[in-house]
Amino acid sequence: MQTVSKPITPAVLENIRKDFPILSRKIHAGKNGSGGKDLVYLDNGATSQKPQVVIDVLEHYYKFQNSNIHRGIHALSQEITTEYELARKTVQKHLNAAHDYEIIFTKGTTDSICLVANSFGKKYIKQGDEILVTGMEHHSNILPWQLFCEEHGAVLKVVPVNNQGELDLEACDRLLNKQTKIFALTHVSNTLGTINPVKEIIRMAHAKDIPVLLDGAQAVPHGKVDVQDLDADFYCFSAHKTFGPTGVGILYGKEKWLSVMPPYQVGGGTIKTVSFQKTIYADLPLRFEAGTPHIEGGLGMAAALDYINKIGLDQIAAYEHDLLEYATDKLSVIPGLRIIGTAKEKAAVLSFVVDGTHPMDIGTLLDQQGIAVRTGHHCTQPLMAQFGIPGTVRASFAFYNTMEEVDKLEAAMHKAVKMLL
Amino acid sequence: MSIEEIETEVKEEFALFGDDWEGKYEHLIDLGKSLPKIDPQFKTDDRLIRGCQSKVWLHSRLENGKVLFTADSDAIITKGIVGLMIRVLSGHRPEEIINAPLEFIDQIGLKEHLSPTRANGLVSMIKQMKLDALAFQLKV
Incomplete structure (x- = not known):
């Protein structure tokens, strides 16, 4: 899948940025569209921007390919079915899954987690059993399990997080016990940026x-x-955070689980035969894909994955590491600024608070300067409670962000803090 | 001054800033900092208007047929806008408050703070100010 790719140098970056039309727009332009600030988009943790190749796929679909998949015998339907199934294979290769039928198209990460909580939960989790999550989960990896526990008398257990924003692995080992039926945790924390040692945890x-x-x-x-x-x-992951369209995501599941899990949402497409007495459900993956899917979304996601593979996943990781280090150094000099999440292994997410200021005020003043960050609890209220803060300002980077944008963030932060204090 | 007259005054005040966002926001921050403190006894959870991110506390009382508001927020820009709302609405009869169009927020270029996505509790605060006024009107 991966081609030999070049390091992301300023020259390479300049070309990459041209692939993303939105990156050249102005923010807070005057009434006649004049003036305005260059967009500095640092809210990639919420959603990423889309390269032209993804936009083209969506447009092409509606102009030339639109039809429903899987059961049509006409040319359009067969063509798009083939493409949609190719998109599934693209995802399979991207995640290095053993089989394409282990790739289920969903609405997004939330939907994927809800599917497992309900379907796996119904089959394997009984009253008194335990479900383990961690203290750094996004609400969408807490609530489906919490709701399941309330409905089925299971117990939700939580692996604690230390002050650097790392999981307490000893506690983790202790909490994984005979009652534990599943451990659901985040690979990378959306609020802290912590990259969890998931391989080690899975082994455990x-x-x-x-x-x-x-x-x-x-x-x-x-x-x-x-x-x-x-x-x-x-x-689980979402296409829209991975440079693809909104409304589509992936659940990868090992065949040994998916093949015995009961259907979650049912409807057209999930069946072999239906009668009022008995319905036989389809094989994987269709059994879990009720209703007409987000067809163009699936194609767009595949285009996005092809795109980042062309840039090179290792190059992306290396460049974002540099961005994070640079941004961490730059922001650390701002008086009163405290970085929340200082794990040894971090993705390019920088959450911070500034003493004596409210994150929302900082966010508002950054926005006035063209800089898009996220403020608030980032759907991780238990984590905010642990750190004793109402929220943070979060700058989350992608490979199309530049060192100059980090400089702009730093300058804008100095101005914001000066105005507020 | 009527609500309308105060709105005009606020609009004129902000018109001076033109496209100068810095001046405008510095003014708002100053307004926030100078907002008279709410009596701590009214800063309770039942008077809390919870936005997704910032919080607003609102207290209202009726004096000589006029509604008097005090408020606070944990975010200073929100507090500045809260201050503007109080300046416009406080000290007026309930029916004036209920009928106030409050278009000035939009006209002084702070509309985005009233969008539900801003999550600052301001939209809920305005609703609460009007509801309180309505409750007083029913009492008088």
Whole structure:
């Protein structure tokens, strides 16, 4: 899959940025469209921007390919079915899954987790059993399990996080016990940037025969993920955070689990035969894909994955590492600024607070200067409670961000802090 | 001054800034910092208007047929806008408050702070100010 790619130098970056039309737009332009600030987009953790190749795929689909997949005998339907299934293979290769039918198209990471919580949960998790999550989970990897626990009398357990934003692995080992039926954790923290040692954790869980689900929403956009090497039982991510369209995501599941899990949402496409007495459900993956899917979204996601593979996943990881180090150094000099999340292994996410200021005020003043960051609790309220803060300002980077943009962030931060204090 | 007259005054005040976002926001921050403190006894959870990110506390009382508001916020820009709302609405009769169009926020270029995505509790605060006024109107 991976071609030999060049390091992301300023010259390479200049070309990459041309692939993303939105990166050249102005923010807060005057009423006649004049003036305005260059967009500095540092909210990639929320959603990433889309390269022209992805936009082209969506447009081409509606102009020339639109039809429904899987059951049509006409040319358009067959053509698009073939392409959609090729997109599945692209995802399979990208994650290095053993089989294409282990790749389920969903609406996104949240939907993928809900699927496993409900389907796997219904089959394997009984009253008194335990589900393990961690203290750094996004709400979408807490709530599906919490709701399941409330409905089925299971117990939600939580691996604690230390003050650097790393998981307490000793506690983790202790909490993985005979009652634990599944361990669901994030690969990369959306708030702290922590890259969890998931391979080691999976080994730890598997030694006790406990399957592991990884929330990869913040991992797949930033580097290589190999589900077989990790030996993950389930792996979830969203296309829109990975330079693809919104409304589509992936659940990878090992065949040994997916093939015995009951359907979650049912409807057209999920069946072999239906009668009022008995319905026989389809084989994988269709059994878990109820209704007409986000067809063009699937194609767009494949285009996005092809695109980042062309740039090179290792190059992306290396360049983003440099960006993060540079940004960490730059922001550290701002008086009163405290970085939240100082794990040894971090993805390009920089969360911070400034003493005496509210994150939202900082965010507002950065926005006025054309800089898009996220402020608030980032859907990780338990984590905010642990750090004793209402929220953070979060700058989250992608490979198309530049060192100059980090400089702009630093200058804008100096101005914002000066105005507020 | 009527609500409308105060709105005009605020609009004129902000018109001076033109495209100068810095001046405008410095002014808002100053307004936030100078907003009279709410009596701590009213800064309670039942008076809390929870935005997704910042919080606003609102207290209202009726004096001589006029509604008086005090408020606070944990975010200073939000507090500045809260201050503007109080300046415009406080000290007026309930029905004036209920009927106030409050278009000035949009006209002084702070519309984005009232969009639901801003998550600052301001939209809910305005609603609460009007609801409180309505409750007083029913009492009088």
